[in-house]
Amino acid sequence: MPSQRDDSQAQAAAPVHIAVDRAHANGTSTGIKIRARDVNVFYGDKQALFDVSLDVPEKSVTALIGPSGCGKSTFLRCINRMNDTIPGATVRGRIELDGEDVNDRSIDPVILRARVGMVFQKPNPFPKTIFENVAYGARIHGLTSSKAELEALVQTALKKAGLWGEVADRLHQPGTGLSGGQQQRLVIARAIAVSPEVILMDEPCSALDPIATARIEELIDELRNQYCIVIVTHSMAQAARVSQKTAFFHLGKLVEAGPTGEIFTNPRDSRTQDYITGRFG
Amino acid sequence: MTDAALPTDKAAFRQGLETRLKKRYAQERRFRLYGQLAITLALGFLVLLVGRIALQGYSTFIDYQITQSIYVDPAKVDRSDIGGANFDLLVADQMLARLGEKDDEFGETSGKMMDIISNDFGFQLLKMVKADPTLIGKTVKVTGPVKADAALYYKGELKRSTPEEERKLDNRQLTWLDRMQASGAVSKGFNFGFLTKSDSTEPEQAGVLGAVVGSAMMLLVTAVLAVPIGVLAATYLEEFAPKNRWTDLIEVNINNLAAVPSIVYGLLGLAVFINWLHVPRSSPLVGGLVLALMALPTVIIATRSALKAVPPSIREAALGVGASRTQTVFHHVLPLAMPGVMTGAILSLAHALGETAPLLMIGMISFVPGVPEGFTGAATTLPVQVFIWENASERAFHERTAAAILVLLAFMIVMNLAAILLRRRFERRW
Numbered sequence: 001m002p003s004q005r006d007d008s009q010a011q012a013a014a015p016v017h018i019a020v021d022r023a024h025a026n027g028t029s030t031g032i033k034i035r036a037r038d039v040n041v042f043y044g045d046k047q048a049l050f051d052v053s054l055d056v057p058e059k060s061v062t063a064l065i066g067p068s069g070c071g072k073s074t075f076l077r078c079i080n081r082m083n084d085t086i087p088g089a090t091v092r093g094r095i096e097l098d099g100e101d102v103n104d105r106s107i108d109p110v111i112l113r114a115r116v117g118m119v120f121q122k123p124n125p126f127p128k129t130i131f132e133n134v135a136y137g138a139r140i141h142g143l144t145s146s147k148a149e150l151e152a153l154v155q156t157a158l159k160k161a162g163l164w165g166e167v168a169d170r171l172h173q174p175g176t177g178l179s180g181g182q183q184q185r186l187v188i189a190r191a192i193a194v195s196p197e198v199i200l201m202d203e204p205c206s207a208l209d210p211i212a213t214a215r216i217e218e219l220i221d222e223l224r225n226q227y228c229i230v231i232v233t234h235s236m237a238q239a240a241r242v243s244q245k246t247a248f249f250h251l252g253k254l255v256e257a258g259p260t261g262e263i264f265t266n267p268r269d270s271r272t273q274d275y276i277t278g279r280f281g
Numbered sequence: 282m283t284d285a286a287l288p289t290d291k292a293a294f295r296q297g298l299e300t301r302l303k304k305r306y307a308q309e310r311r312f313r314l315y316g317q318l319a320i321t322l323a324l325g326f327l328v329l330l331v332g333r334i335a336l337q338g339y340s341t342f343i344d345y346q347i348t349q350s351i352y353v354d355p356a357k358v359d360r361s362d363i364g365g366a367n368f369d370l371l372v373a374d375q376m377l378a379r380l381g382e383k384d385d386e387f388g389e390t391s392g393k394m395m396d397i398i399s400n401d402f403g404f405q406l407l408k409m410v411k412a413d414p415t416l417i418g419k420t421v422k423v424t425g426p427v428k429a430d431a432a433l434y435y436k437g438e439l440k441r442s443t444p445e446e447e448r449k450l451d452n453r454q455l456t457w458l459d460r461m462q463a464s465g466a467v468s469k470g471f472n473f474g475f476l477t478k479s480d481s482t483e484p485e486q487a488g489v490l491g492a493v494v495g496s497a498m499m500l501l502v503t504a505v506l507a508v509p510i511g512v513l514a515a516t517y518l519e520e521f522a523p524k525n526r527w528t529d530l531i532e533v534n535i536n537n538l539a540a541v542p543s544i545v546y547g548l549l550g551l552a553v554f555i556n557w558l559h560v561p562r563s564s565p566l567v568g569g570l571v572l573a574l575m576a577l578p579t580v581i582i583a584t585r586s587a588l589k590a591v592p593p594s595i596r597e598a599a600l601g602v603g604a605s606r607t608q609t610v611f612h613h614v615l616p617l618a619m620p621g622v623m624t625g626a627i628l629s630l631a632h633a634l635g636e637t638a639p640l641l642m643i644g645m646i647s648f649v650p651g652v653p654e655g656f657t658g659a660a661t662t663l664p665v666q667v668f669i670w671e672n673a674s675e676r677a678f679h680e681r682t683a684a685a686i687l688v689l690l691a692f693m694i695v696m697n698l699a700a701i702l703l704r705r706r707f708e709r710r711w
Contacts, residue, residue: 085600087524114603124594126613136612137602187598194602 033058033228039093048074052254061229063243070249072232080116081109117191121203123183125175133175137194161189181212201231248272338683344472348424355418368403397431429484429677479651484677494652495660502569508626511580519588520610539578546575547642562644566656572633583625587618619707627700637664663689
C-alpha cells in the first residue's frame with residue numbers, strides 16, 4: 001500500500017502534467033464533437049479542475065470515471081454551462097462544441113442547453129404528466145407548430161427512449177408515478193425531444209436497480225448512433241460496457257484518456273491501474 | 282491497539298446497556314407525557330376562551346319581537362308633514378291601549394312604554410307611511426323588537442329581585458312585559474337583524490353587517506396589494522437577485538419589519554397615506570394599504586421559505602432542457618411552491634383581519650351606521666366594532682361584543698377553510 005501512495009504523489013508532483021488522450025492519436029474516432037483545452041474550474045477559492053484537455057468524439061459514448069470528488073461531474077457541467085447556475089463558480093479555458101467556444105459571449109446558455117441535453121443522477125421528471133414532461137422542451141423552444149406535430153414529437157422521443165410501449169396508454173398520468181428506471185428513461189426522452197446533438201449523463205444509473213440499469217445501458221447503446229454521449233459513472237463495469245472512450249479523472253486532473261478497451265486492459269498510468277483494479281477510489 | 286478501549290467484560294457491558302435502555306425508554310415516556318400535557322393545556326385554554334365568549338354572546342342571537350296593529354290616526358299624522366309626526370308616541374299609545382292603560386298628561390307613562398319597545402317600530406311606520414300616504418287612516422301591522430333592556434329581562438339577566446332603584450326598568454314596566462308575554466304578543470326567535478343590520482346607538486338594532494363588509498373590503502385591498510407584490514419580491518430575491526451585501530441587508534430588514542409592532546404601521550399610514558397622499562381616512566382603502574404594508578414582510582418570508590423548499594433537481598431539470606431562468610421559475614419552481622405561498626398569504630391575511638391597533642390610528646374607530654359606500658367611504662371592521670361595543674356603557678352591548686367576536690372567529694374559520702381548499706387544489710398538480 002505505501003508504495004502506491006508514493007507513486008501517485010510522485011505523479012501529482014510532476015512539474016508538467018500531461019494527460020494522454022490516445023483516442024485521437026490512434027485515429028479511432030470519426031470526428032471530434034467537443035474539444036476541451038486547459039479547462040480550470042474554481043468554486044470560490046477552491047480549484048476543482050486543473051488544466052483538463054479532452055476530445056470527445058462524435059456519435060459515440062465517452063465515459064468519465066474516477067473516485068468521488070475527482071471533478072468528473074464538474075467537467076460534465078462545463079459542457080452545457082450548468083456551472084453558471086452555481087454562485088461563485090468560475091470556468092477558465094476553452095470548450096469547443098463543433099469548433100465554437102461554449103463560453104463565448106455570442107453563445108446563449110439557453111440555446112446551448114437545447115443543443116446539449118442533460119440527464120441527472122436522480123431521475124427528476126417535472127411534477128406534470130408524462131406527455132407534458134416530454135413536450136415541455138419543444139414547447140419553450142417553439143419546435144412544433146401544431147398539436148399533432150407535438151404529439152408526433154412526443155411519441156418519437158418516447159419511442160427513442162424505449163418508453164413508448166410502457167406509457168402509450170397513460171400519457172396523461174403524472175410522470176412522477178413511474179418507477180425509477182422508467183422515470184430516468186422519461187427524462188432521457190425529455191432531453192431527446194429537443195433534438196440535442198450531445199447528451200450528458202451524470203451517473204444516470206446510480207439510483208436504479210440492476211434490471212433498470214441494464215435497460216438504460218441498452219438504450220445508451222442504441223442512442224450512440226445518433227448522439228454524442230458523455231456519461232459520468234462510478235461503475236467501471238458500466239464504463240467498460242457502454243463506452244467507446246474512457247477518461248480517468250483524479251483529484252481534479254485528467255489522468256488518462258483513450259479507447260475504453262485500452263484503458264481497461266492496458267492503462268499507462270499507475271493511478272488508472274490502481275483505480276480500475278479497485279485498489280482505491 | 283484500539284481494542285483496549287472496547288469493553289472486555291461482556292456481561293457487565295450488556296447489563297449496563299439494559300439499564301441505559303430502561304432510562305432511555307423512561308425518557309421517551311416522559312417526553313410523550315409532557316407533549317400530551319402541553320396539548321391538553323392548549324386545548325383547555327382554547328375551549329375555555331371560546332366557550333366563555335360563546336356563553337356570553339349566544340343570547341345575542343335570540344331576540345323578542347312584538348307584532349302590533351297600529352291605527353295611523355289622521356289626527357296625529359299630518360299628511361303634509363309626515364316626517365313631523367311622532368310615530369314613537371303613536372306606537373306607545375296603542376301598546377298601552379292593548380294593555381288597557383292610558384297615557385298621563387305629562388307623557389310619563391308613554392315614556393315608560395317607549396323604554397321597553399324599540400323605536401324601530403316608529404322608523405318602520407314612518408317609512409311605510411312615507412312610501413304610501415294612503416295608509417293614513419288605516420290600520421297596519423308592524424313587527425319589531427323589544428328594547429334591549431326588556432330583552433335582558435326576558436332572557437333572565439335583568440331580575441325582578443334586584444332592588445327597583447338599581448335596575449333600569451321599574452316594577453310597572455316589568456309587569457307590562459310579563460303581561461305582554463302572557464298574552465302571547467311576544468315571539469322569541471333568531472336575531473337575523475344582528476347579521477343583516479349595521480351599527481346603531483340602540484343595542485337591539487345594532488348588527489355586524491357593516492363591520493363584516495368593511496373587513497371583507499379591507500382584506501380585499503390587502504390581498505390584492507400584499508400577495509402579488511410580496512410573492513414577486515420574494516421570487517426576485519430568492520431566484521434572481523445576486524447574493525451580496527445589499528441583498529443580505531434587504532433580507533435582514535424584511536425580517537425586522539415582520540417584527541415591527543402593528544401600531545407603528547398605523548402611525549406610518551396616518552403620516553403617509555392620510556396626511557401626505559390624502560387617502561380618505563377611515564376608509565377600507567387606507568385600512569387595506571396599512572395592513573398590506575404590515576402583511577408584506579410575512580408574505581415575503583413565507584414565499585421565500587416555500588421557494589427554498591423546492592428541490593434544486595427541478596431547477597436543474599428545467600435549465601437542462603434549455604428553459605431560461607424566468608421560465609424555470611414561473612413554469613416549475615413557483616407552481617411547486619404555491620401551496621406554501623398560499624398558506625403564508627392566508628395566514629398573514631388572517632392576522633391582518635384580526636388587527637385593531639393600526640386601524641385606530643387611521644380613524645376607523647368612528648361610528649358607522651351602515652355598510653361602507655365603496656372603498657373610499659367610511660367603514661368599520663369587525664375587531665374595531667368589538668372594541669367600540671366593549672367600550673359602550675349599555676349592558677346589552679356587552680353580549681353583542683361577544684357575539685361579534687364569534688362572527689369574527691367564524692370569518693377566520695371560513696378563511697382558513699378557503700386556505701386549506703386552495704392548498705389542496707394546488708397540491709393536486711403534484
